[in-house]
Every structure is written in C-alpha cells, then in structure tokens.
Amino acid sequence: MxxxxxxxxxxxxxxxxxxxxxxxxxxxxxxxxxxxxxxxxxxxxxxxxxxxxxxxxxxxxxxxxxxxxxxxxxxxxxxxxxxxxxxxxxxxxxxxxxxxxxxxxxxxxxxxxxxxxxxxxDINDNSPAFIEKTYSLNISESSLTGERYLLPIAVDADIGSNSVKTYKLSQNEHFSLDVQSGGDHGVSAELVLQKALDREKQSVITLLLTAVDGGKPAKSGSLQINVNVLDANDNIPNFSKSLYKVRVRENTPPGTVVIKLNATDLDEGINSKIMYSFIKRGNIDPSNIFDLNAETGEITVKGTLDYEETPAYEVRVQAMDQGTSPRSAHAKLLIEIIDVNDNAPVISVTSLMTPVKEDAELGTIVALVTVSDKDGGNNGVTNCKVIGSVPFKLKSNYKNDYSLVVDGPLDRENTSLYNVTVTATDEGNPPLSSFRVITVHVSDVNDNAPRFMEPVINVYVKENSPIGSVIYTINAFDPDMETNAKLTYTLLDSYPKIFQ
Missing domain, CATH: 2.60.40.60 (Cadherins)
Structure with a gap:
C-alpha cells in the first residue's frame, strides 16, 4: 500500500x-x-x-x-x-x-x-473552504421565480484540476443552483428561485452549499446558507450593465475616480432609493483598495495599486433599494491595472569563483550573474553589461542568466584586484537601471624570471683572503610573490672551485 x-x-x-x-x-x-x-x-x-x-x-x-x-x-x-x-x-x-x-x-x-x-x-492536499462561517440571504416572498442570488465562493490553495471545480446544493423545494465557469477566475454559483416563497408557511430556509474540487479523490467544503423570507418590494434595481470594464494605471494617486456605477429602480419613494456597496467574496475585500460612494455609485482609488502584486481585480458590486424589505441586484466590475516601469532590475551574483589565476584563458568563468525585474512586458525586459575598460565581459547563458568571463590578458604584477561594475537596464519608458560591483582578485603564477641588479659584476679579491671570507653580496629580485619569488643562488660549474 x-x-x-x-x-x-x-x-x-x-x-x-x-x-x-x-x-x-x-x-x-x-x-x-x-x-x-x-x-x-x-x-x-x-x-x-x-x-x-x-x-x-x-x-x-x-x-x-x-x-x-x-x-x-x-x-x-x-x-x-x-x-x-x-x-x-x-x-x-x-x-x-x-x-x-x-x-x-x-x-x-x-x-x-x-x-x-x-x-x-500540485497535488490535491488542500480542501475547498469558505471564508464565511454562515451566510444569510434576505429574500422577499414576492420575489419572482427565476430570480438569482450570488453566493460566496470557496477558496482552495491548490491549482488547476485540484482547485474548486463545481458546487452542489442540498435537496430543497424552492431553490436550484446555477454553477458558472469563469475561466481563469474559477467557478461561481448562483441561487435560482424555482418555487414562490411563503413567509407564513416558512420564514427561514436552511440550505447547505458544498464546494467540490477536481482532485482524485475529490475534496470538499460546505457552507450553511440561511434564507430569511421577507415581505416587500415589487421591482429589483437594475444596473445599466451586467459587466463593467475599466483600466487604471498602477501609479494612479488615491482619490482618482475609476468609474461611476448606475442602477435604476422603477419603484417610487424609499423603495426606489438605491444604495451601492461592494460584495466581499472569498478572501478579497475590494474596500481595502477602492472607495465606493454608497449614494452616487462613484468608485475611487483608495489604496496603492501594484500591477506586480495584482494585475486585475474582479469586483462584485450591489445595488440595494431602501424599502422595508430591500431588494438588490449585482453586477461584475473588472478593473485592469496597467503596468508602469516602477521596479528597477535586481542583479544577483549566485556564484563567485575568485581569485582568478593571471594566466587564465579567455572565456574562463569568474562569476554567475542573474538579473530579474518584477515589471511586465517591455518594462521587465532587461539588458546587462560591464561598464568600463576591464579584461572581463558578460556572456549570456539563458534569458536573464549570465556568466562573467575573462576577456583579456591578466597580469597580477600590474593589477591584482578589479572592481567590475555590472549594470542592468530595462526597456521601460523611461528605463530604470541598477548596478552591482563584483570584486575579482587575481592570483599569481610563476611567469617572471629572477633578474640581477647588474648584468656584469666586477669583484676584486685580495690574494691571501681567508677561506670563508665574504667578498661580495649579490642581489636579484623577482616580481612574482610568495614561493614564486623565493630565490636561491648557485655558481655555475664553469667558474673555478675556489668560490663556494
């Protein structure tokens, strides 16, 4: 097993x-x-x-x-x-x-x-769940069959086939369930009145809404719906559109008007006075980002818009009259956020191979560099290069991954350390740039021969000098370092054996 x-x-x-x-x-x-x-x-x-x-x-x-x-x-x-x-x-x-x-x-x-x-x-390791513990609907007994009521949606941390796929409603004689697919926005459910209500017979109807995901085996979560049957109004408010679409730039300042909703009600007096509101669904609360004037239907920007965090908002709005038994209608508002170039590229050095030997071949990898930009479209397309005259260059590996490689001869004796400046610029308008300094140390190789201070040395010795007497001190130097610069001296065999 x-x-x-x-x-x-x-x-x-x-x-x-x-x-x-x-x-x-x-x-x-x-x-x-x-x-x-x-x-x-x-x-x-x-x-x-x-x-x-x-x-x-x-x-x-x-x-x-x-x-x-x-x-x-x-x-x-x-x-x-x-x-x-x-x-x-x-x-x-x-x-x-x-x-x-x-x-x-x-x-x-x-x-x-x-x-x-x-x-x-993804595996199906999360069950659908409703944010609300219970949900209440106030429905007039004069409501006509066929009227629809938007229900809460369940959230599921899983994706694809493991996310919420359908909803089911407990058996009852008054309501049916209409499940609608929203494409990338998942599925939603509406309660449809099938049989007229009678408050005198039943004032509260208890239903059970169950969300089922598409996993194998499937997981589910349920929500209790309490329908309160009320008296009142003949007419339902009616929005001018069932779907509103609007586009807003992500740098739009608070207070800017996004759209003005319009709904009408054929009733008179208080039964025709409409109040607008957002419908909070799942774990998204539109009122954190937008303000809605309850009387005029005007929606304005309230919080900070960020395309990288949320490229679009699907908001449900409600128009409710003020009758004794209020009636309501809902519409969908799709607010698309337009990206602006507000994120500079980020340069990351994922691996640094230093020091580099001074006899390193052209193309030797010194560091691995990755560039990222949170913006979308051309605002997120980056170009990376090395600034200044240094014996290094960037070589593109894959998309935004680069290798910093040797591009010229290295000589530790002339330059033992390089501060290589890498810049990344996106293709936004105006473009944004960032810089990163990569310190590269050059290690020594034994590429220099020792040299005497003078090409020819004349030494005069007294003829009766004692054995072991120092007659001259010879000095030589080597520009290399450490063991590569440590010198030993030897007399060639062609010289007389009297010197040691």
Whole structure:
C-alpha cells in the first residue's frame, strides 16, 4: 500500500530538454510533485549532461540557487539530484499557475554552469473552504421565480484540476443552483428561485452549499446558507450593465475616480432609493483598495495599486433599494491595472569563483550573474553589461542568466584586484537601471624570471683572503610573490672551485 501510494503521489514525471548554448551553459528541466519525501530522486544530472559519474566528484559538482532553503542536492556517486527539503507548492508559489524552482549545477576544471528548472507539480492536499462561517440571504416572498442570488465562493490553495471545480446544493423545494465557469477566475454559483416563497408557511430556509474540487479523490467544503423570507418590494434595481470594464494605471494617486456605477429602480419613494456597496467574496475585500460612494455609485482609488502584486481585480458590486424589505441586484466590475516601469532590475551574483589565476584563458568563468525585474512586458525586459575598460565581459547563458568571463590578458604584477561594475537596464519608458560591483582578485603564477641588479659584476679579491671570507653580496629580485619569488643562488660549474 505504501509503495502504491508513493507511485500515485510521488511519481515523478521528468521531461528533460537539453539546449547546450556553449561549453559553459545549458538548460535542463525536470518536474516533481510537491510534498515528496526527502531523498526522492528528481533526475540524473550525469546522464542528462552525458558525463561520466567519476567526473562529478573530480570536477566538484555543486547545486547552487538563490533560494533561502536548500531544496535539492546531488549524490556525486550516482549523479542523482534528490529532494533535500520539504517542498510545499502553496507556500512556495501561492496563486501561481506554474511553479518553477530555478537552480544551477556548477562544475569545475573546466568551469561550466548548467541551469536547471524544476516544475513543482500540485497535488490535491488542500480542501475547498469558505471564508464565511454562515451566510444569510434576505429574500422577499414576492420575489419572482427565476430570480438569482450570488453566493460566496470557496477558496482552495491548490491549482488547476485540484482547485474548486463545481458546487452542489442540498435537496430543497424552492431553490436550484446555477454553477458558472469563469475561466481563469474559477467557478461561481448562483441561487435560482424555482418555487414562490411563503413567509407564513416558512420564514427561514436552511440550505447547505458544498464546494467540490477536481482532485482524485475529490475534496470538499460546505457552507450553511440561511434564507430569511421577507415581505416587500415589487421591482429589483437594475444596473445599466451586467459587466463593467475599466483600466487604471498602477501609479494612479488615491482619490482618482475609476468609474461611476448606475442602477435604476422603477419603484417610487424609499423603495426606489438605491444604495451601492461592494460584495466581499472569498478572501478579497475590494474596500481595502477602492472607495465606493454608497449614494452616487462613484468608485475611487483608495489604496496603492501594484500591477506586480495584482494585475486585475474582479469586483462584485450591489445595488440595494431602501424599502422595508430591500431588494438588490449585482453586477461584475473588472478593473485592469496597467503596468508602469516602477521596479528597477535586481542583479544577483549566485556564484563567485575568485581569485582568478593571471594566466587564465579567455572565456574562463569568474562569476554567475542573474538579473530579474518584477515589471511586465517591455518594462521587465532587461539588458546587462560591464561598464568600463576591464579584461572581463558578460556572456549570456539563458534569458536573464549570465556568466562573467575573462576577456583579456591578466597580469597580477600590474593589477591584482578589479572592481567590475555590472549594470542592468530595462526597456521601460523611461528605463530604470541598477548596478552591482563584483570584486575579482587575481592570483599569481610563476611567469617572471629572477633578474640581477647588474648584468656584469666586477669583484676584486685580495690574494691571501681567508677561506670563508665574504667578498661580495649579490642581489636579484623577482616580481612574482610568495614561493614564486623565493630565490636561491648557485655558481655555475664553469667558474673555478675556489668560490663556494
């Protein structure tokens, strides 16, 4: 049973594509389910890179990433990449359709960097749940059959087929349920009156609304709905549109008018006086971001809009008359947020190989650099380069991943340290830029021969000088450092043996 469960929940669907851009960069993709046990194998890096397993240890293979947790590690004896930390997809990528963990496999001798994307697959480990504990509806007994009442939605931290797929209503004689698909916005349900109400017979009707997800097996959550049957009004308020659409820039200041709603009611007096309000659904409260004037229907910006956080708001609004038994109508308002270039690129150095030998070949990798920009469209497209005249350049590996490589001769004796300035600029209007200084140390190699202070030395010796007498001190120097600059002196055999 345990093995079968592992096959059902821990089965790893690996789709590998290898696109070798050059000898130092490539792209590999894996897929793995969330919540798998530590030690679960993701894929074999040796096989996918056509490497001998022995090379992994000799070339000191390392898995590096910019994440705070070490989710993956590698077995150098087998080449297997395995899970090293519990992965919770909902914690890692909340409200995201595709959850990608980006890591890199780095090899030495020669240095090579391979980008790895691990797609974290969702499992049905969350049940649908309603934010409300109970929900009450006030419905007049004079309501006509066919009238509709918007119901709360359930939220499910899972995505795709594991999210909420349908709703069910408990058996009753007065209402049916109309479930509607909203595409990317999920499904919603409306209560439809099928049989006229009679307050004198039944003043409160208790219903049970159940949300069911599409997992196998399916999970569900329920909400009790209390329908209070009231007397009143003949006419329902009517919005001028069932769907309002408006676009607002994310840097729009508070107080700016977004739209003015318009609803009418054919009744007279207080029964025709309409008050507007937001309908809070799920865990989204529109009143935190927008203000709605209850009397005029004017909606204005209240909070800070952020395209990167929420690119669009689907808001339900209500128009309710003020009769003794108030009646209401609802409409949908879609507010699309227009992105502006308000985020500068962020430059991250994921791996720094320093010091670099002064005889390093052109193309030797010094550092791995990643650039990210939260903006969308051209505002999030970045270009990265090295500023100034230095013997280094950036080489593009994959999208926003770069390698800082040697691009000219190095000479420690002339320059032993470089502060390399890397800049990233997006394509917004106006563009935003950021800078990062990478310090590169140059290590010594024995590339300089010792030199005497003088090419020819004349020494005069008294003929009866005692053995062991110092007749001259010879000095030489070597511009290299440490052991490469340590000198020993030797007399050539062609000289007389009287000197030692």
């Amino acid at each position: 345990y093995i079968r469960r592992q096959q059902d929940y821990v089965w790893i669907h690996i789709v590998v594509f290898l696109c070798i851009c050059d000898r130092s960069a490539s792209q590999i993709s894996y897929s793995i389910s969330e919540e798998v046990n530590k030690g679960t194998v993701v894929g074999n890096i040796a096989k996918d890179l056509n490497l001998n397993v022995q090379e992994l240890e000799t070339r000191d293979l390392r898995i590096v990433s910019s994440h705070s947790k070490r989710y993956f590690d590698v077995n150098l004896r087998t080449g297997n990449i395995f899970v090293d930390e519990r992965i919770d997809r909902e914690e890692l990528c909340p409200n995201v359709v595709k959850c990608l963990l980006k890591i890199q496999a780095v090899l030495n001798n020669p240095m090579a960097a391979h980008r790895i994307e691990v797609n974290i697959l």
